[in-house]
Amino acid sequence: MKKKQDQNSRRKFIKNVSVAATGFFIVPRHVLGKGFIAPSDKLNIAGIGAGGKGASDLSEFSKSPAANVIVLCDVDDRSAANSRKRFPNAKYYKDFREMLAKEGKNIDAVSVSTPDHTHAVAALAAMQMGKHVYVQKPMTHDIYEARILTQAAKKYKVVTQMGNQGASFDGVKKMQDWYKAGLIGDAIDIRCWTNRPVWPQGFGKPTGKEEVPPELDWNLWLGPTAWEEYHKGFVPFNWRGYPSFGTGSLGDMGCHIIDPAFKTTGLGYPSEVECSAVDLYEQMWNPAYHPDSFPAASSLKLKFPGKNGKPDCILHWVDGGLLPDRPEELLPNELMGDDGGGAIITGTKGKMMCGTYGNNAILLPTERSKEVNVPQVTKRVPEGHYIQWVNACIAGYGKNELSSSFDYAGPLTESILMGNLALRSWNIKEGKNFPGRKKLLWDAENMKITNYDPANQFVRRTYRDGYKFEL
Known part of the structure; x- marks a missing residue:
């Protein structure tokens, strides 16, 4: 038998x-x-943005034997060159709309790693076709876009992840375990800082018309943003400092530095924000006025209402070389954060601190970290942020836990962009006055500033013809 x-x-x-x-x-x-x-069983991935961070993202995905990069899309042939060599069998497009129309049937998932102003329109177009998405930080350019993408993930039942890779690092998970164990009590004050900008800010936007490089499709690079002339000062890196395209120091690093505190303490939407900022001086006693550029340095304060009887929490942010006060518990020769920045969380019973990406997480005073031993209840991510997403896409919507899926990354992004709304409102000028320089009160449910209507222009932008953003 x-x-x-x-x-x-x-x-x-x-x-x-x-x-x-x-x-x-x-x-x-x-x-x-x-x-x-x-x-x-493989995940067919398309990369929108194949150069710079896009190239490194695709490289990380390809470390999984289950990931298969089959399509590349970039508006600049120079930026895409290395990825095209690395993935010689991948089809290549310049317009993500054409790519999705022609290759949609072959694609399972899309990675979006373009300048900030294109994140939302590219991601939503892919999600509406049922494609899983990985979107570089910040998730979107504007608050409204973050809310819509968060809703879209649920509506279209796709697996999502924002590219703040530190969210999967052990440091953040350790801080979550400490907080859950009650080692610092309830958070009441958070101090965050970064060494950014490392690109021009506070100078004003470059002016003049220059010849567009033949490898670059400038019209496609602008995408949904209003037309303006090409300048070499925008591409490939310095666009970050200009609100038309980027989200400044806060948008660039907030998702890495605020995230550990946001995730650990369970913050939601802020209820108010205020700021101060520094533009560079054009001449003695004559401060520059540059509403088309993020400031050289800034200081922000956001209030997060307490939940379930918990106290309110105030989050402070500084950049451009500014630092918060050193905690008294930190010894004179001990480092505060790291070279990129850091975060200090003060609770009703103690303090904890970390560097960029949640690295070097410690309790304060630092000797306390050696004395405590709490159970590990927060799941670690040994496979890393990128492979976590690949595995979740293969498993299907709702099957695997992710470190920065849009239901979490959306509110985080909105909170960060609320800081940018305040900074942009700071530069609203009416005659000789700057009425935008006041505390702004936020109705999170309706996404509206309730005490200064001109600030609401920064909640949601308009889009050029050919780029729709509708759920």
Whole structure:
């Protein structure tokens, strides 16, 4: 009987392999051997933004044997060059709209790593086609966009992840365990800072018309943003400092530095924000006025209402070389954060601190970290932020936990962009006065500043023809 079964199994195997040779059968994984991933189990990824951070993102995804980068899209052939060499079999497009229209049937997931002003329109277009998305930080350019993408993830049931990779690091998870164990009590004050900008801010936007490089499609680079002339001062890096395209120091690093505190303490939407800022001086006693550029340095304060009887929490942010006061518990020769910045969380019972990305997480005073031993209840991510998303996409919507899915990354992004709304309102000038320089009160449910209507122009922008953003 067993011999007959073996013969039947052998005949079935030969038949299957023969059919596979004709292209009509996918050989199952168990037949091909341990470690082999069948084509049907792979995640076909398209990269919108193939240069710079986009290139490194695609490289990280490809470390998973289940990831298959099949399409590349970039408006600048120079930026895309290395990725095209790395993925020689991937099809190449310049317009993500054309790419999705022609390759949508072959794509399972999309990585968006473009300048900030294009994140939302590209991501939503992919999500509406049922594609999982990984979107670089900040998730969006504007508050309204973050709210819509958060809703879209649920509506279209797609797996999402924002590219703040520190959210998957052990430091953030350790801080969550400490907080859950009650080691610092309830958070009441958070201090965050960064060494950014490392690009021009406070100078004003470059002016004049320059010749567009032949490799760059400038019209596509502008995407949904209003037309303006090309200048080499925008591409490929310095666009970050100009509100038309980027989100400044706060948008660039807030998702890495505020995230550990936001995730650890469970903050929601802020209720109010105020700020001060520094533009560079054009001449003695004559401060520059540059509403088309983020400031050289800034200081922000956001209030987060307490939940379930917990106290309110105030989050402070400084950048441009500014630092918060050193905690008294930190010894004179001990480092505060790291070279990129850091965060200090003060609770009703104690303090904790970390560097950029949640690295070097410690309790204060630092000796306290050696004395405590709390159970590890927060799940770690040994596979890393990128592979976590790849695995979740393959498992399907709602199956796997993610470190920065849009239900979390959306409110985080909105809170960060609320700081930018305050900074942009700071530079609203009416005659000789700056009425925007006041505390702004925020109705989070309706996404509206309730005490100074001109600030609401920064909640939601308009889009050029050809780029719709509708849920």
